[in-house]
Amino acid sequence: SSGLATRRVGSRIVCLKETESTNxxxxxxxxxxxxxxxxxIADAQSAGKGRLGRVWLSPAGVNLYCSVVLRPAIAPMAAxxxxxxSVVAVARAIESCTSLKPQIKWPNDILINGKxxxxxLNEMNAETEKVNFVVLGIGVNLNLRMSSIAESLLRHPxxxxxxxxxxxxxxxxxxxxLLTELDELYDVFLQEGEGPVRAxxxxxxxxxxxxxxVSQGEREFTGEVQGVDSFGALLVKLIDGTVETVLSGxxxxx
Ligand code: BTN
Numbered sequence: 001s002s003g004l005a006t007r008r009v010g011s012r013i014v015c016l017k018e019t020e021s022t023n024x025x026x027x028x029x030x031x032x033x034x035x036x037x038x039x040x041i042a043d044a045q046s047a048g049k050g051r052l053g054r055v056w057l058s059p060a061g062v063n064l065y066c067s068v069v070l071r072p073a074i075a076p077m078a079a080x081x082x083x084x085x086s087v088v089a090v091a092r093a094i095e096s097c098t099s100l101k102p103q104i105k106w107p108n109d110i111l112i113n114g115k116x117x118x119x120x121l122n123e124m125n126a127e128t129e130k131v132n133f134v135v136l137g138i139g140v141n142l143n144l145r146m147s148s149i150a151e152s153l154l155r156h157p158x159x160x161x162x163x164x165x166x167x168x169x170x171x172x173x174x175x176x177x178l179l180t181e182l183d184e185l186y187d188v189f190l191q192e193g194e195g196p197v198r199a200x201x202x203x204x205x206x207x208x209x210x211x212x213x214v215s216q217g218e219r220e221f222t223g224e225v226q227g228v229d230s231f232g233a234l235l236v237k238l239i240d241g242t243v244e245t246v247l248s249g250x251x252x253x254x
Contacts, residue, residue, distance in 0.1 A: 008037040008187070009068055009186060011035050019040075020047040022066055023123055024047075025040045025067070026039075030125065030132075036069060036071040038068070039069075039179060042066075044059060050119060051119070057149060057154075058139070062144045064138070066138050066175065067138070069133055070082065070136065072189070072190065074130070074131050076124065076131055081197075081232060084201045085185045085197055090110050094117070097161075102204070103204070105205075106234050110140075112161075115157040121137035123135045136182075140178075141159065142169045143160065143161070207251070208226075211224055211225075211254045213252050213254045214244075233247045
């Protein structure tokens with residue numbers, strides 16, 4: 001057993017030395033019936049996946065790469081709510097293992113001092129009416145020295161906990177904390193719905209009330225962030241007072 005005092009997350013933990021992508025492994029295991037709470041952790045990923053088909057740099061030994069299988073009885077439309085869970089769990093774990101103050105940037109980036117320190121990639125398998133399973137993929141830069149990475153490989157300003165906090169982070173302790181927080185948040189989600197977790201997400205989010213520029217392909221507009229709806233969409237109030245519901249795109253503070 002993992003020794004974790006959790007209800008669901010970590011019911012089974014698979015640790016791999018190197019794999020292409022923990023999301024890919026977890027997805028395959030879930031398709032083959034893996035129990036809810038199954039966690040796949042790798043020391044290194046040779047083809048770590050980021051959002052929008054991007055690559056997630058995954059060198060060995062220094063960071064956390066993990067994927068969690070959940071099987072909530074929800075509609076596919078509601079699955080994006082699970083992003084709130086992993087974002088908040090990572091933020092809590094960072095706060096509990098370091099003295100750093102993480103910020104959340106919609107939809108699922110975690111920043112420290114304006115630089116990205118963690119990324120989340122959820123993938124799901126669903127039918128029209130119900131979700132079969134969701135894989136929550138979580139990558140956190142723990143002890144990565146940014147000078148070891150060529151600038152050209154980074155799309156956004158990126159950082160790690162050691163770069164920001166100056167202290168090495170115990171990978172096992174961090175992982176345990178993260179899985180414990182995720183389990184607790186998932187329990188709240190199942191008992192009380194997405195409300196409480198979304199409220200914490202919003203409270204921690206650095207963009208509430210701020211002016212942002214939204215880019216959706218060709219289309220760009222600026223407005224003030226009002227909040228986030230129960231489907232994870234960002235609500236942006238335009239200059240003329242209308243509120244735009246933003247389901248996808250890139251958001252930058254202006
Ligand atoms: C992003 O910000 O673009 C999302 C990055 C998600 C990276 C994690 S690392 C563990 C899991 N396995 C993957 O291949 N991707 C996610």
